[in-house]
Amino acid sequence: MSENKSRWKPTENMLSGLFFIVVAAGFYAGSQNVSMGTNFQPGPGYMPTIIAALTFCLGVVLLAQDFVAKSRSEAFVMPKARPFLAVGGILGFALLIQPAGFILASLFLIVLACLAYGRMRLLDVALLSAVLIGACILIFVVGLGQRIALLP
Amino acid sequence: MMDLLSNLALGFGVAVTPVNLFYCLLGVTLGTMIGILPGIGPSATVALLLPITYTMPDTAALIMLAGIFYGAQYGGSTTAILVNLPGESSSVVTCLDGYAMARQGRAGIALATAALGSFFAGTVATVLIVVVAKPLSAVALAFGPADYFSLVIFGLLFAVLLSSGSPVKAVGMVALGIGLSLIGIDPTSGEQRFTFGLPELFDGIDFVVLAIGLLGVSEILINLQQGVDRDNGLVKTGSLMPSREDFKQAFPAVLRGTALGSFLGVLPGGGAIMSSFASYALERKIAKDPSRFGKGAIEGLAGPESANNAGAQTSFIPLLTLGIPANGLMALMVGAMMIQGITPGPEVMQSRPDLFWGLIASMWVGNLLLLVLNLPLIGIWVRLLGIPYRFLCPAILMFCAVGAYGLSYSFVDVLFCGLFGLVGFFLRKIGCEPAPLVLGFVLGPLLEQNMRLSLLISQGDFSTFVTHPISATLLALSAIVVTMMAVPAIMRRREVVFQGDDD
Numbered sequence: 193m194s195e196n197k198s199r200w201k202p203t204e205n206m207l208s209g210l211f212f213i214v215v216a217a218g219f220y221a222g223s224q225n226v227s228m229g230t231n232f233q234p235g236p237g238y239m240p241t242i243i244a245a246l247t248f249c250l251g252v253v254l255l256a257q258d259f260v261a262k263s264r265s266e267a268f269v270m271p272k273a274r275p276f277l278a279v280g281g282i283l284g285f286a287l288l289i290q291p292a293g294f295i296l297a298s299l300f301l302i303v304l305a306c307l308a309y310g311r312m313r314l315l316d317v318a319l320l321s322a323v324l325i326g327a328c329i330l331i332f333v334v335g336l337g338q339r340i341a342l343l344p
Numbered sequence: 345m346m347d348l349l350s351n352l353a354l355g356f357g358v359a360v361t362p363v364n365l366f367y368c369l370l371g372v373t374l375g376t377m378i379g380i381l382p383g384i385g386p387s388a389t390v391a392l393l394l395p396i397t398y399t400m401p402d403t404a405a406l407i408m409l410a411g412i413f414y415g416a417q418y419g420g421s422t423t424a425i426l427v428n429l430p431g432e433s434s435s436v437v438t439c440l441d442g443y444a445m446a447r448q449g450r451a452g453i454a455l456a457t458a459a460l461g462s463f464f465a466g467t468v469a470t471v472l473i474v475v476v477a478k479p480l481s482a483v484a485l486a487f488g489p490a491d492y493f494s495l496v497i498f499g500l501l502f503a504v505l506l507s508s509g510s511p512v513k514a515v516g517m518v519a520l521g522i523g524l525s526l527i528g529i530d531p532t533s534g535e536q537r538f539t540f541g542l543p544e545l546f547d548g549i550d551f552v553v554l555a556i557g558l559l560g561v562s563e564i565l566i567n568l569q570q571g572v573d574r575d576n577g578l579v580k581t582g583s584l585m586p587s588r589e590d591f592k593q594a595f596p597a598v599l600r601g602t603a604l605g606s607f608l609g610v611l612p613g614g615g616a617i618m619s620s621f622a623s624y625a626l627e628r629k630i631a632k633d634p635s636r637f638g639k640g641a642i643e644g645l646a647g648p649e650s651a652n653n654a655g656a657q658t659s660f661i662p663l664l665t666l667g668i669p670a671n672g673l674m675a676l677m678v679g680a681m682m683i684q685g686i687t688p689g690p691e692v693m694q695s696r697p698d699l700f701w702g703l704i705a706s707m708w709v710g711n712l713l714l715l716v717l718n719l720p721l722i723g724i725w726v727r728l729l730g731i732p733y734r735f736l737c738p739a740i741l742m743f744c745a746v747g748a749y750g751l752s753y754s755f756v757d758v759l760f761c762g763l764f765g766l767v768g769f770f771l772r773k774i775g776c777e778p779a780p781l782v783l784g785f786v787l788g789p790l791l792e793q794n795m796r797l798s799l800l801i802s803q804g805d806f807s808t809f810v811t812h813p814i815s816a817t818l819l820a821l822s823a824i825v826v827t828m829m830a831v832p833a834i835m836r837r838r839e840v841v842f843q844g845d846d847d
Contacts, residue, residue, distance in 0.1 A: 204775040205510075211774065212516050219523050222538045226530070232804030236530035236537055239792045243523040250516040257512075268774060275568030278741055279762050282561065285745045286758030301745055305738035308568055312734055320735055324742050331378075337395075338750045 205258040205265040212251030219244035277308035293343040294333075298325045351701050352474060358702030359709050364407050367400070368706050371408035372713045375415020380422050380725070388560075388747050389416035390676045391552040402684035403699045407706040409680050410660075413673060414710050417656055418462060418718060421649060422725050425454045427736060435652070437620040441637060441644035448640050453586045455722045457594050457642060458649040459715055460586075465602040465650035466711035469657035472606050473664075473704055477693070481665035483814075484690040489798035490808045494818035495668065496791045501825045504780055511829045513776045521784025522791060524549060531789075532796060544756040551675060553748050553757045554785060557764025558771075558778040560744045564737060565769040586642075594646035597627055601647035605654030610661050619655035620648035657707055664700065665690055668790065675786050 219240045229235025258264050281304030288297035302321045306312045332338045358364060378389040393412050397405035424435040425442035438458070445454040487495070504514040527538045528548030539545040586594065604626060605619040627647040628637045637644045660677075662668045667689030669675040681688050686696065693700045748761035768778045802808035810816045 204773075208513055208516070208774040208776055211771075211776075212520075215516075215520055215523070219538075226535045226537055227533075230804060231799060231806070234796045234799055236533045236535045238796070240523065240526055240537065243519050243526075246519045247516055247523070250512055250519070253512055254510075254516075265775065271569050271769075271773065275565050276766075278564060278568060278737070279561070279766055281741060282745050282762035282765065283759060286749075286755045286762065289749060289758070290755055298742060298746075301742060302738045305741045306734070309734050309737050316734070320738060324739055328742060328746055332746055332750055339753065340746075340750065 202268045203258050203265045204268055205254045207268050209251045209254030209256075209258070212247045212254065216244045216246075216248035216251060219247065274310060275308050277304045281305050281308070289340075291344065294329070294340050295325055295342055296344070298328065347478075348474060351478075351697070352705065354697060355701030355703075355705030356709075358403060358698050359407065359705035364404055364702065364706065365709070367404045367408040368411045368710050369713050369717075371411025372415040372710055372717060375412035375417075376419040376422075376714070376717065377415075378412075379416030379419025386413055386416035386420055387555050387673050387676060388552055389413075389419075390673060392747060392750060394676065394680060397680065398683060402681075402686060403702050405680065405684055406677070406699065406703050407710075409677060410703060410707060411710045411713070413656070413677075414466070414653075414707075414714055417653065418459065418714055421458050421462075421652075422455060422718075425458065425645075426451060426725060427733075435620070437624045437648040438645065438652075440624070441639075441641050442649075444638060444640035445642070445645065450640065451726045452722050453590055453642075454645055455725060456586055456719065457590065457646050459718050459722075461594065461598040461601065461646045461650040462653035463711050463715045464598055465605060465652075465654035466657055467708060468602050469606050469609070469654040470704065470708040470711075472658060473661055473707070476610075477661065477665055477700075477704070480661060481690040481693050484666045487666065487814060488812060489794040489801065490812045491814040491818065492666075492668070493791060493794040493798055494809060494815040494822070495666075496787050496794070498818045498822045498825070500780075500784060500787060500791075501822050501829075505825050505829050509775055509777055514780045517771070517776050517778065517781040518784035521781035521786075522788035524554070524781075525785045525788030526792065531793070542756075544754060549760060549785075550751055550757060551782075551786065552751055553761050554764055555782055556744050556748050557761040558768035558782060560740070561761060561765025562768030562772060562778065564740055564744075565765060566772060567733075568737065590642055594642045597623075597643035597647035598650045600626060601650035601652075602654045604647075605651030605656075606658045608651070609655030609658030619651040623647040623651035653711075660703075660707070663688055664692060664703075669786060 223237040223240035223244065226237040226240075227235040228237040228241060281301040284304060285297045285301040288300055299321055302324060303317060306317045306320070329342065333340055333342070359368070374393060375386075375389055378392060379386060390409060390412055394409070397408055400408065420435045421438050421442070424438040425446050427443075442454045442458070445451065500518050504511055504518060525548065527545055529535070529539070529546050530537055536546070601619075601623040604623050608619040608622060624637075624644060624647065627641075627643045628634050631637065631641070631643065656673075659674055663674045663677060667678075667687070669678050678688050686692060686699070744761060744765075745758055748758045749755065751757055771778055771781075798808050799806075808815075809819060
């Protein structure tokens, strides 16, 4: 199916169908490590197996809806790449906060978020960082008394 | 009747003591201040402020948390109206017409309508709680594991029915939510499930992390994708109070919203989230000119806002009488009660009447304080409209990250928050709304534990779910819900075939 991908346009239903089947496979694989138990005494693997079966069926139904039915669901629109910098900012914040402290981690997050938005002046970014970091320190560290290290 | 009055008197006696009144006011104020921050909804606010209450007396702690909850909910509506950013999925609907009104320079009117409608709904819902709490908790004492199991199934199915979009996908989202809730150490057997050996996953995924990521971060990604340009400079402020004409249009919607919200809030899994959607759909259906909706129809704001608040209040009913959290927020309240050494459930009413009725009375007091606090502030909130989105977007992301980190000072939580943001974004892109997933996540453990317990009691006999009368009734109702879902799905497919494409 991958060869003619250029002509084959994935729809919302096909992708969600595939997604649910992958999810089902994941839950099924995960439940193999723990005991299934019996109907009399269901074990920790009982519920995950039910979930896997259910999501698998739903996935098949969704796939069938688009392959069999005459009308297809809406085509999937490929998202732009730039906004994902925002997620990069959050992940960066997560990795930086313990080694580098709150201020540097926040700076990284804000700069990436601004890049994700695009077209921002440097001065704006600097001002925003100062205000936001100051406000967060006031609200969360001083006000709510959270123990967050500010500097490395 | 006398019984009710004496209970109420007891409640108000507890709620208006200076100490409790102070905590209620403090809660409402803090809740509004934090809730108004874009991207932080009521759940995140309650989670953030939960640690403050650890050392307080139990009644005061719960009263304050309830105050935080209303405050945050109202603050969230304010952000939704002013900057079109829903702090929680329940205020998504508020955005539709509330933001449209703000753009027309009617932001003050929208805020006042929301405040007055919410207060009215809150008052009615409080009375309702007082009336039904006692009989319902008598029923609750008769609930066995099989009944709870069926109740959760019913609640989840009802949530699917009310969600927008494809029911098949919504069921899938619920299932995924249940699956994700199983991550961690199984409380019955002590075995690890889906933890990949990571100690951070032993306690499971934190609800707040999941919610901030799936709802908050993904929302920003969607906004950035659409390239929303909200930097149109200042919006006209205009009049602050609704005119008589506005009242006339809004009041019937408030009444309908209150009724709908009070009913849906009681259902586990329904809660405030679904009531605003349902109310919006209802208003649109019965309006003479549905095309006004989304363009600043005051009914489209007043109905859902009232429904939302009524639902938020009555969702305390299943919590206080059955010990079942109706939504993620109530799950946080369960956590708060457990920390105080109270196991929520039908026994609370007997063992701690002061706490029970005090909490209920403080709901009304909290709503009143909220109104008194917010009406004068409307002018200030409206001025905040000037902040452009290019500043808001980094600010919201920042609050999401700090909120997730502050829960337990674990960077893994923040990583998960970012990942769930991505997942939530792609789910929305393929037409799967994340709200049912969150509900499944909250109710998942309850579903699993009660299923295992009832099978254990019945010695593996599945007929236990249909031989218990309460359970059988609930399953029958669930079957009706499924039929209600299936019929329009078949009808819709016909329509689509005829129209070619919709939307």
